[in-house]
Amino acid sequence: MGREEQIRQLLDERAARVGPSPTMLATVKSVDEGEATCVLSDEETALDYYDVRLRPVLDGKESITIFPKVGSWCLAVRLENTDEWMVVACSQADKWRLMIGEAIIEQDAAGLQIKKQNDTLRQALELIIQAVMKVVVIQGTNPDYAKLQQALTKIQNILR
Known part of the structure; x- marks a missing residue:
């Protein structure tokens, strides 16, 4: 010793x-x-x-x-x-x-959750992306739907 x-x-x-x-x-x-x-x-x-x-x-x-x-x-x-x-x-x-207060940030192996009352960050981001994916531009350039879909997939992978 x-x-x-x-x-x-x-x-x-x-x-x-x-x-x-x-x-x-x-x-x-x-x-x-x-x-x-x-x-x-x-x-x-x-x-x-x-x-x-x-x-x-x-x-x-x-x-x-x-x-x-x-x-x-x-x-x-x-x-x-x-x-x-x-x-x-x-x-x-x-x-x-x-x-x-009423806000919660929680992380486990399934992902990160940011929530206030009944609303989550994931839900808000999904709604934004879904709304932008429906945009059709007559003059100019349409949104890059492939990148929007990639962003949606990544958000769903990271956030819960």
């Missing part, structure tokens, strides 16, 4: 005598998106930690939430002097969501 590792081990032992560890590096076993919690497994202690928060306060309100990928590593911190934990970082995410 190297000198650095000995120092680290001694510090861990000293800190364990004073109180519980304030942080934990663990793997994600499951994620409950509706409850904004996950289950973490700490390999050092062979313990599972249930109801680990994905945001600090679970009051039904939300600002930004990152949903970690099952099997990825997460850094969790202890909330004050309780036995409750919260994820602060993860090695891989399945999804993230930002909510401000």
